[in-house]
Amino acid sequence: MIKKYYTLLPLLALFITITSCEKLDMEDQPGTDNVSIFNEYWTILHEKYGMLEAKGVNWNEVYSEYAGYINNSISKDSLSNVLGRMTLLLRDGHTWLVTNAGKYYYNFDLQKGYPIDLNRKVVKKQYLGQNYQNVGDSMAYSILPPNIGLVVYRDFQSEITDEGINGMLTDLKDTRGLIIDVRGNGGGDPEYAGMLASHFTEEKVYTGYELFKTGPGENAFSKSEVSLRPTNGVTYLKPIAILTDRGVFSATTTLLYMTDPLPQVFTVGAKSGGGSGSTSDGQLANGWIYSLSVSEYIDAKERHLDDGVMPDVEAHLNTNHPNTDEIIERAIMEIMNR
């Protein structure tokens, strides 16, 4: 009986051997003890975080300082606290950590130490008015009395289209200028920022470059030079004031750097929130979720944008005038004088 199948037996042995070899190409499972999780998180940030040098953070020194707090007898809450403090050292709104199944969330507070420069109720009631039009779910526009278009863009989460922007700019084509209020806009999809900016130029404009982390080495970066390309649709070339505050973050920073080189565009308000890097997220071996910046954007003026930038014209809300938005008023004045 055996002899009958002798030809197949070596093949069967070969088959069993090779089908068990996928594990040979896999690294061993990491540990989930405190020390292993600390090392895993530190290594991920060391290898992938794109702005250690720009932020002036020596990550090796961070290891030396914080590793001393870690051993396998401390609680998960204590481990979480140490990793959270390391995260906050980077002062980066894109870099955060969620631990203990959502119990703790560590994220840099952008607004801390800065004044509040947005009152949405005042913007809607006193300026946007009743006769506004919507573009998608997050953009609305109307015309202010001195014949200046007011565009309020609350976030970049909802989809907008070129057709929607074309329609809006067609409606606003006879205005004297535009105010684009992106205060409090915490970002979303940066492609919408590029789409909107493309309507404000008729030629390709260099806007800066993004340094991406491409490998674990400290100097493993690639450089993507970015130019704003004009739309095929409706363009608007008259004065444009973009209103900023500390809540301007992430994809809204993309809008700022893409429009900054355009001669008719200027910013009014307060320092922006930054968040210039592209982000990546993942899970540690114990399931804790992290996000980090894997790149840094440097604009056409060689400015590092991640901590935010000052506007061209600084203005703030005055709490003594609760029904007035001094930043919009200042933008109107600037447009009228141009």
Place this chain on the structure above:
Amino acid sequence: MRIRNILIGVMTISGTLMSFAQETNTSILPGHIKITGGMAIQNYQNLKAAQHQLNGTGSTFELGWGKETKRSLWLVTAGMNNVNMKSSLSEYVEVKSTAIKFDIDYLRRLKEENVNWLLGAGINSNFNLLNNDRLQNDQSTYNFLNTLMLKTAVQKNFSLLGRTVQGEFSLGLGLLALGKDTKSFSFTTPQSFLEKGKYDYQGAANDADDPFMYHELMTIGNYRRIKTGLKLRFLPKSGKRHFWDVGYSWDYYSYAEVTDYRVTSGTHNLSLTYNFMFNRKK
């Protein structure tokens, strides 16, 4: 009429095969189609994303077509695997894996005696989509591997449970591949796209007009690809046009776009296949 046309189209696209069934070692099977269902077991690790391994079980489904002559064999197979993978280290690490695959194989008979030996080549396309609902920017990633493979198979007939059964061992070795992986070392876009410095927010990598623009050519050594299988085919009784086979196959790939950060996957399939010979003379 319209519905009939659609059905014909589907059959053409997903035609696949199966394997080569023979009543004897010298007889030739005409064209036949098959439908396969079964269980998939997958092991996966992507060191660019995390060090932990993922494992899980799911389902596999295939449609196939094959044609066999005295000298050669054509096989076409299309299929899909769905597997829910988890980490053994944490209940919070969970990834859904969907693989869509398409194979075209051509084999020539080298020897047709007591044992049949076949040798040939094949093209395999694998689209592997991974989804982790707990993440945001990296929630969905995929890789797309188009592989040129060296193929071989050995067949031998024997009796089992009063039936003539054909045992088959097949082996495919990846020679080179054109691959695209949306997960780079640090970001959800192809590694080559980042390294070439092409990234902006007015047309990301995935929107490129040319579907092969950001594929990378990977060769044996870095790219390791093996497909192998064992099959027991219960050959049709005289006058019958259908038969069954049971099989086990293993599909393995591993590559590293960034040194030391390999992506490795091994999928084990247990399957039961129904075969129908559509132009066999009774």
